[in-house]
Amino acid sequence: MRERSRMRRVMRYVALWAVVLCGAVTAALSVPAWADDPPPQVPGAPVPAVGRVWPVGVRPTVVRGWKPPATVYGAGHRGVDLATPAGAPVRAVAPGRVSFAGRVAGRGVVSVELTGTDLRTTYEPVSPSVSEGAEVEAGGVVGVVEPTGSHCARTACVHWGALRGGTYVDPLSLLPPWLLRRGPSRLLPVLGVPLP
Numbered sequence: 001m002r003e004r005s006r007m008r009r010v011m012r013y014v015a016l017w018a019v020v021l022c023g024a025v026t027a028a029l030s031v032p033a034w035a036d037d038p039p040p041q042v043p044g045a046p047v048p049a050v051g052r053v054w055p056v057g058v059r060p061t062v063v064r065g066w067k068p069p070a071t072v073y074g075a076g077h078r079g080v081d082l083a084t085p086a087g088a089p090v091r092a093v094a095p096g097r098v099s100f101a102g103r104v105a106g107r108g109v110v111s112v113e114l115t116g117t118d119l120r121t122t123y124e125p126v127s128p129s130v131s132e133g134a135e136v137e138a139g140g141v142v143g144v145v146e147p148t149g150s151h152c153a154r155t156a157c158v159h160w161g162a163l164r165g166g167t168y169v170d171p172l173s174l175l176p177p178w179l180l181r182r183g184p185s186r187l188l189p190v191l192g193v194p195l196p
Contacts (some may be wrong), residue, residue: 025120
């Protein structure tokens with residue numbers, strides 16, 4: 001009798017392990033639910049040039065460039081400062097959804113999650129003209145440059161930042177080369193000079 005009881009316990013134990021083992025094999029061989037999602041971005045991977053317009057002006061002066069910090073909380077400049085007058089419109093560089101529009105540390109800030117990417121852009125100091133959750137197109141106005149709160153000493157400017165997840169990236173890398181370059185040279189007619 002004891003032998004049968006012990007044998008039943010062993011059989012239950014073996015059956016339990018068989019179920020666990022089958023479940024593990026099935027899970028290992030099945031296609032995970034996230035298999036159709038795009039692969040995660042590799043740190044240091046190139047930033048896609050999805051931008052279609054500058055945030056301010058046509059080709060604004062870059063007052064201060066991007067200087068990534070050596071550590072998470074280290075010194076550096078996590079964006080670029082673009083010269084622009086107070087009251088100038090600030091535009092979304094690419095289509096996306098407004099993830100934040102409000103005040104942070106006394107400055108107006110607008111953040112836009114760019115459609116089809118894992119990127120987010122930020123603009124400050126900006127008085128928002130959009131609400132959180134709003135969809136914006138490339139070139140769509142998201143606010144105007146605030147007259148105060150600029151950290152540029154000699155001129156008003158907009159701080160434009162870009163993040164991939166929690167990592168800052170150079171926002172200028174969002175713009176395609178044709179937007180970064182000066183236009184082609186153009187020869188103008190010289191008036192009053194006879195043709196050869």
